Amino acid sequence: MAQPADLMKDIKRDGIKKGDVAVISGGGGGFGRAVSRRLARDGARVAVWDWTEETGRETVDLVEKEGGEARFYKVDIGDVKMVDAAAADVIKDMGVPYLLMNNASIYPRASILEMDAELWEKVIRVNLSGFFFCSKAFGKHMVDNERGNIINVASGRAIQGAVRGAHYAASKAGVISLTKTLALEWAKFGVRVNCVVPGVSLTAQPLEDTTLDELLARSHRFPLGRIGHPDDIACMVAFLASPDAAFMTGQSVAMNGGTIMLP
Amino acid sequence: MANEDVLEVVRDHLKPGDVAVVTGASRGFGRAIAKRLAAGGAQVACWDVLDEEGAETVDLCNQAGGQARFYNVDMGEPDQVVAAAQRVVKEMGVPYGVVNNAGIHPRAPLLDAPLDLWERVIRVNLTGTFLCAREFVKHMSQKKRGSIVNLGSGRAIEGAVNGAHYAASKAGIVNLTKTMAHEWATYQIRVNAVIPGVSLTHQPLEVTNIDELMARGSKVPMGRIGHPDDIAGLVAFYMGPDSSNMTGQSVAINGGQIMLPY
Numbered sequence: 001m002a003q004p005a006d007l008m009k010d011i012k013r014d015g016i017k018k019g020d021v022a023v024i025s026g027g028g029g030g031f032g033r034a035v036s037r038r039l040a041r042d043g044a045r046v047a048v049w050d051w052t053e054e055t056g057r058e059t060v061d062l063v064e065k066e067g068g069e070a071r072f073y074k075v076d077i078g079d080v081k082m083v084d085a086a087a088a089d090v091i092k093d094m095g096v097p098y099l100l101m102n103n104a105s106i107y108p109r110a111s112i113l114e115m116d117a118e119l120w121e122k123v124i125r126v127n128l129s130g131f132f133f134c135s136k137a138f139g140k141h142m143v144d145n146e147r148g149n150i151i152n153v154a155s156g157r158a159i160q161g162a163v164r165g166a167h168y169a170a171s172k173a174g175v176i177s178l179t180k181t182l183a184l185e186w187a188k189f190g191v192r193v194n195c196v197v198p199g200v201s202l203t204a205q206p207l208e209d210t211t212l213d214e215l216l217a218r219s220h221r222f223p224l225g226r227i228g229h230p231d232d233i234a235c236m237v238a239f240l241a242s243p244d245a246a247f248m249t250g251q252s253v254a255m256n257g258g259t260i261m262l263p
Numbered sequence: 264m265a266n267e268d269v270l271e272v273v274r275d276h277l278k279p280g281d282v283a284v285v286t287g288a289s290r291g292f293g294r295a296i297a298k299r300l301a302a303g304g305a306q307v308a309c310w311d312v313l314d315e316e317g318a319e320t321v322d323l324c325n326q327a328g329g330q331a332r333f334y335n336v337d338m339g340e341p342d343q344v345v346a347a348a349q350r351v352v353k354e355m356g357v358p359y360g361v362v363n364n365a366g367i368h369p370r371a372p373l374l375d376a377p378l379d380l381w382e383r384v385i386r387v388n389l390t391g392t393f394l395c396a397r398e399f400v401k402h403m404s405q406k407k408r409g410s411i412v413n414l415g416s417g418r419a420i421e422g423a424v425n426g427a428h429y430a431a432s433k434a435g436i437v438n439l440t441k442t443m444a445h446e447w448a449t450y451q452i453r454v455n456a457v458i459p460g461v462s463l464t465h466q467p468l469e470v471t472n473i474d475e476l477m478a479r480g481s482k483v484p485m486g487r488i489g490h491p492d493d494i495a496g497l498v499a500f501y502m503g504p505d506s507s508n509m510t511g512q513s514v515a516i517n518g519g520q521i522m523l524p525y
Binding site for chain 2: 004248
């Protein structure tokens with residue numbers, strides 16, 4: 001019996017392919033490292049961006065030990081000139097990327113009353129403007145190629161706010177909105193833009209403000225029984241980068257053991 | 264760097280030979296989902312009221328590399344749902360995956376919709392999802408593994424002219440997904456939902472023709488309407504190891520037509 005679905009036979013479902021370039025900002029940190037290793041294992045060539053040279057180079061070493069290909073770039077994503085220069089370097093060294101993961105972020109704790117304008121602006125500049133700078137620097141080439149995939153990292157704080165983190169929470173809410181406009185403007189050029197919303201995870205970031213034991217103890221508050229692991233985010237990115245997500249754009253998806261449920 | 268080994272991570276998933284139940288499997292989304300899961304080696308229980316097309320889905324599943332069986336079940340009849348679930352457990356085993364996909368969308372404006380139409384839609388779409396999942400989870404909870412996928416709709420977010428019953432049932436499903444996720448996380452059973460957009464299935468063709476349906480692709484940012492295989496791709500992710508720390512989420516796959524969170 002003929003089915004309506006038979007009428008659309010020529011759907012192209014693009015996704016990351018072996019040899020494609022993936023740029024990971026904050027590639028030296030927890031999420032960025034896990035994603036770099038996962039994508040490299042799946043055959044991507046990875047540009048590891050970080051401001052901290054030591055951790056960024058460690059990620060490159062780990063990828064290479066696992067038989068993958070990676071290069072380190074020292075970049076402050078809050079500095080548009082540095083972003084444009086590093087993007088040009090990546091394109092020259094490795095080619096136009098298929099995938100950009102905007103992940104690098106900062107989260108210096110301060111209550112609103114003790115937060116000066118400078119600190120607010122610094123966080124917004126890195127976490128929100130930095131995502132815009134990187135998306136634009138690579139997006140114009142992706143648009144020209146009619147092929148690309150951008151994955152932003154937001155946070156549960158975007159939904160719930162954050163005591164001692166107004167700047168961070170607002171920047172991450174901005175990332176969810178930016179994801180939508182990037183998706184709308186670039187959909188017709190074959191560039192998809194989605195966003196991952198992690199929960200509290202085993203990374204350096206929460207450990208700036210708590211001990212490891214306290215962090216692990218928070219697992220009891222998670223329906224699935226544990227805090228997040230960086231590999232969870234790598235799993236989500238692998239899906240969003242794949243042909244199975246080819247009809248997804250503009251979405252922010254929570255991967256957090258059920259601690260916040262969207263929408 | 265944090266020492267990541269201090270956290271025990273288990274990534275269970277639908278394995279070859281595992282059982283997956285797909286309701287509404289005779290056509291559209293259900294057929295594409297059944298085929299996709301069968302291609303991964305699952306045994307698929309295909310539930311529907313449409314026997315002839317259901318038999319075709321079973322053939323397609325078997326050709327794809329899985330093993331399938333058809334069950335004639337009306338999701339609006341609680342006794343049938345319970346009896347069919349018990350038959351699946353006896354004949355095929357306790358499922359790992361349950362995909363609550365069956366739904367009806369008869370059109371009627373609010374002022375004209377007879378009460379029994381409202382009740383029928385809520386019963387098939389929402390109560391059917393509840394009963395089907397619950398009946399299987401009675402068994403899945405003992406195995407402490409499983410993934411349940413419910414089908415929401417963009418209508419759950421935006422409402423639907425001439426489809427208040429349908430839209431409300433789908434909003435109920437998005438919400439039900441969350442409570443199921445909370446209550447069953449303790450059994451390591453994950454529950455998530457798919458939110459499709461307008462797609463190339465029989466449902467919109469009940470009230471529009473094929474040319475008008477295809478033309479709606481121009482309103483979708485990605486330039487086309489949805490295809491059942493798009494939905495099958497997301498369900499495959501929900502059944503796979505990569506989504507093992509995901510529960511309670513409703514994810515839209517719709518070419519950017521509605522962007523969540525809204």
